[in-house]
Amino acid sequence: MNWFLSGTLLAGLLTTPTTPADTWTITAGGPAATVHLDDQGRPSVAVERDGAAVLDPSPLGVVTEQADLTTGLRLTGRSSRVVVEKYATTAGKRLNRMSVMRETRFRFARGDARLDLVVRAARDGVAYRYELPGAGAVVSEASAFAVPGGSTAWLAGHRRDYENPFIQYADVPAAEYQMPALFEVGRSYLLLAESALDGSYTGPRLVREQGAYRIGLWDARVPYDGGLTTPWRVVITGDLATVTESTLVDDLAPGSEIADTSWIKPGKVLWSWLAGGRPVQQSLERQQEFVDYAARHRWPYVLVDAGWYDDPVTGERAWTDRTPEFTWIPQLVEYGKARGVGVMVWLRFSDFDTRDKRVQRFGLLRQWGVKGVKLDFIDSEAQERLRWYDETLRDLADNRLMVNFHGSTVPKGINRTWPHVMTMEGVHGAEKSSNLTTSHLAALPYTRNQIGSMDYTPMAFQRSGRPTSDAHELALSVLFESGLQNLAGSLDAYRARPEAERFLDQVPAAWEETRLLSGRPADHTVLARRSGDRWFIGAGVSGAARTLDVPLSMLPGRWLVEVTRDGAGGLVREPHVVRGGTLAVDVAAEGGFAAVACPWKPGLTTCAR
Known part of the structure; x- marks a missing residue:
């Protein structure tokens, strides 16, 4: 461990006031990133949304075998540009994307050593990465995230295959956690993630210490030749819908x-x-x-x-x-x-x-x-x-x-x-025979599944130990996005649930649009995803039975909504003709519902084709 980075530098930056020497702000109409170089040449970054801090000043920089590029830096140049990209994907929340980001490059030096810090700001977050010239080896990063105190957290312990459950914390213990990591900071949500990791670098973990989350690296030594561009450290922030629907991790990738x-x-x-x-x-x-x-x-x-x-x-x-x-x-x-x-x-x-x-x-x-x-x-x-x-x-x-x-x-x-x-x-998925809870499932759309397709393998109706009701399990086909949706039911279990078969025969695995209609991490999620002219809605709750009031503002005019929910004798399907507004749906304990909505016309009785 580099004790200077994990102790003295982090503690000093987080707790010791300094006199501002150089400060710059980068924004693209959403959250603002403020880069600061103090009078000891130590760089930091803070993030603010709607006038409130979502990330306190947090240390930046790397240590290589050749130089300590976390302190004693001087700015030698700075340039800015706007990055606009339109692209398509084969899976995800939306197949067609448009990304607009403002980028500022800071050129730092310490003696003969050079370090570029590249910062991007978008409407839904900010990100940064480092660029180093020549050849060498990185031995540690100063990068850390100083999440404001009192923030609720949804974290999973670090594990080499990322298969630990997400747990809600009011007071996070010192330990190592995986990325992504979600926090509620005042009136905002904050997701910490990574983008563009490849074989030029090494994987991260979040090390909780001294009021912040430091980036720990998988390898103790990361060699490079011909220059190095590190992965993006990503901070997604906004209301819960903005964070859930964000594609910033993909937007930053090559x-x-x-x-x-x-x-x-x-x-x-x-x-x-x-x-x-x-x-x-x-x-x-x-x-x-x-x-x-x-x-x-x-x-x-x-x-x-x-x-x-x-x-x-x-x-x-x-x-x-x-x-x-x-x-x-x-x-x-x-x-x-x-x-x-x-x-x-x-x-x-x-x-x-x-x-x-x-x-x-x-x-x-x-x-x-x-x-x-x-x-x-x-x-x-x-x-x-x-x-x-x-x-x-x-x-x-x-x-x-x-x-x-x-x-x-x-x-x-x-x-x-x-x-x-x-x-x-x-992901801690359906194959797990223990410690699989609906609170974990109700955290996944905002954490692991937020960053990309997730092979949870839903629909294992035959497994007696699953925590979900039948309707909640069926809703996972919408709640959990996966370009290949591996459905894990037995043939007998499907045949015993004709309403599940009916819904699964309709639901696709690729989406043109995704919207969070209602939710609270670890408590409940109601997600709507569009394919063509139909919307599919999935809802799941953790805990007691309740009535979900589902907003339907994405449905202009009159629509037929077929809701499949838990009934006394199994799954039941209920048609509703709606015109916007909200739809109240009663759900069982640990339950949910799955629905499909299609434009209504006289005589239409089903959305099935």
Whole structure:
């Protein structure tokens, strides 16, 4: 640990008043970032919204093996520009985006050493990153976030695969936490996140100490050659709707590396792991049953999970030279193709950890006709492993394979840069058999899922230990965004719930618009997402039964709203013809509802097509 950064510098900056030497403010009509260089040459940044602080003065800078660039700095130049970008994505809250940001570059020096600080401001937040010339190695960052005292926090403890639950704190204990991290600061919400992380750097964690959250790095030493541009440290702030709907993490990421995205198609995936585990994954006949169900319901994909390429004779749990000889996956692909269903397959990271393995094995999967892969057990944000992501993403794109990363990092703008990344795990999800609560679920839209597609794997109706009612579980198909929505129910569980089938047959996995209608982290969420001329609404609560008053301002004129909620004997569907205003829906304890809204016309009785 660098004790100077974690102790003296942080304490001094947060508690010791200084005489302002140089101060600059950057804003684009929303929150304002104020960069300050004190009389000891120590840079800091503070963020203000509507005249109130959402981030107190927080230290900046890096320490390299060559120089301490956290103190003794002098400004040698400053320039500004406006960055306007229009882009499209294959998944997320909105498929088409427009980003407008004001950027200021500060050029600092200490002796012969140089450090550029680049700050951007948007209507929904601010961000900064560092640029260093030449060659060297970063050993620590001074970067920290001084969240004002008394703020409520929703945090998950740091874990290499990001699979810890989010917990609400009034008083946050000293520990290490993952990003993103959410806070309620006065009348504003504040989300701390990261964008544009790749193999040129290393992963972060938030280290709670001395009233602030310091950036800790995965690697003790991060070498670079030919210059270094670090990831963006992102501060999203506004009311809860602004923070939830923000795409700032994607806006800051590099543009697409793939010119032709026509082969990248989001959609529902029938996933059989929680319906039977390894035996189901090793049976062609059972997998054909899932293909048949998907075809009947017009779901575009099935996913064969762990076990399909284990050697049936030796039981060896690895891809071997004999794998292509005994697997039935090509037969399943042909079976699915004849029925309009694509096949995806699970893979172990360790079987694809070199370029030679990836070229040969991804090429074979493409030859078979596989549409996408689920790569699992990556479990690291070390620089070496992030370089593996960079190389693997290129190899996957070369073979036109969509990807779902599990045991992984979380999205940090990756879908904008690599549009075939359809979803990532990085969540305490439905596979967990313990400590899965509706309060955690009611925090996810504002935290983990805020930054990008999340493979929670909902719809495991057959699992007796799940915390949700049936209607709440059904609503997760809307509440949780994922470019590949892996639905985890058993075939019998779906068939026993025809109203769930009816809704799932309609709900898409790609959205043109997303709006938060009502919510409070860890308490409840009501989200509306638009696809074409229809809106889908998902609602889930944590705790007691209640009536949700759902605002419908996004529905001009008369609309038919079909609400599926918990009834005395199971799921029930109720039609309502509305004209804006609000819709009151009674929900059960730990319950919710799922709804679809379509423009009403005389004689219309259902939104189903």
